[in-house]
Amino acid sequence: MASYTIDIDETFDVPRNRVFALFADHSRFGKLLGAPVKRIKDSEQADPNGLGSVRRLGIGPIGLEETIIRFEPDSVIEYTVTSMSPIRNHLGRIRFNDAANGGTRVHYTITFEDLVPFTGKLIQKALDQGIRKGIRRIPKLA
Numbered sequence: 001m002a003s004y005t006i007d008i009d010e011t012f013d014v015p016r017n018r019v020f021a022l023f024a025d026h027s028r029f030g031k032l033l034g035a036p037v038k039r040i041k042d043s044e045q046a047d048p049n050g051l052g053s054v055r056r057l058g059i060g061p062i063g064l065e066e067t068i069i070r071f072e073p074d075s076v077i078e079y080t081v082t083s084m085s086p087i088r089n090h091l092g093r094i095r096f097n098d099a100a101n102g103g104t105r106v107h108y109t110i111t112f113e114d115l116v117p118f119t120g121k122l123i124q125k126a127l128d129q130g131i132r133k134g135i136r137r138i139p140k141l142a
Contacts, residue, residue, distance in 0.1 A: 001088075004124040006110040010135055011099045018142040019104040020074045020096050026055040032141060033057075033134040043068065054082065066092070086119050087112040106135065 012019060022028050026049050030037025037057050043050035050071040056063050064085045070078035074096060081090040090112040097105040110127060114120030 001113045001115070002120050003089075003111065003113050004120045006108075006124060006128045006131065008108040008128070008131060008135065009105070010108075010138075011103055011105045012138050012142075013101065013103045014139055014142045015102055016096050016098055016104040017074050019106060019138060020077075022138065022142045023077055023094055023096075023106075024049050024071070024073075026053070028141065029055070030057070032137055033130060035130075036063075040065070043071070045071070047071070047073070081112075086114065086116050087123060088115050089113045106138075108135070 022032060024047065026037050026039040035057055036059055037055050039049060039053055040056050041052070041054035042048040043053040045051055049068070051068055053068045054065055055068075056065050058064060064081055065083035066079045067082040068077065068079050070076060076096065077094045079092045081087060090110070092110045093108070095107040097107070099105045108131060112120070112123070114123065
């Protein structure tokens with residue numbers, strides 16, 4: 001099994017709390033990525049999208065579920081794939097830091113291993129391109 005990493009580091013002229021809110025809200029996160037995303041389990045914390053919440057990405061049998069495993073408002077979101085998928089040992093981490101002039105630095109990393117040989121590179125490329133395309137929408141959506 002091969003390991004893969006996606007590493008995206010971008011800065012935006014948008015306040016950190018607004019950028020965090022865009023990533024934290026599952027339905028808005030879906031709009032950012034351009035994919036259907038629905039919260040299927042609420043967090044037991046104050047924010048229903050927080051720690052322990054589960055979101056479903058995609059449509060029907062080609063979708064997958066992700067569970068939020070770390071949620072620190074305006075700072076970090078971590079999630080992992082918790083349904084059947086062609087990848088394993090998945091960890092998504094999104095860190096939010098202040099940038100110059102009231103902006104926000106977003107550092108988004110994903111690590112995973114492929115379960116089906118030779119699919120990891122294709123999945124890595126598709127995720128990287130999709131996330132980079134979505135992240136460019138932050139100034140319009142936040």
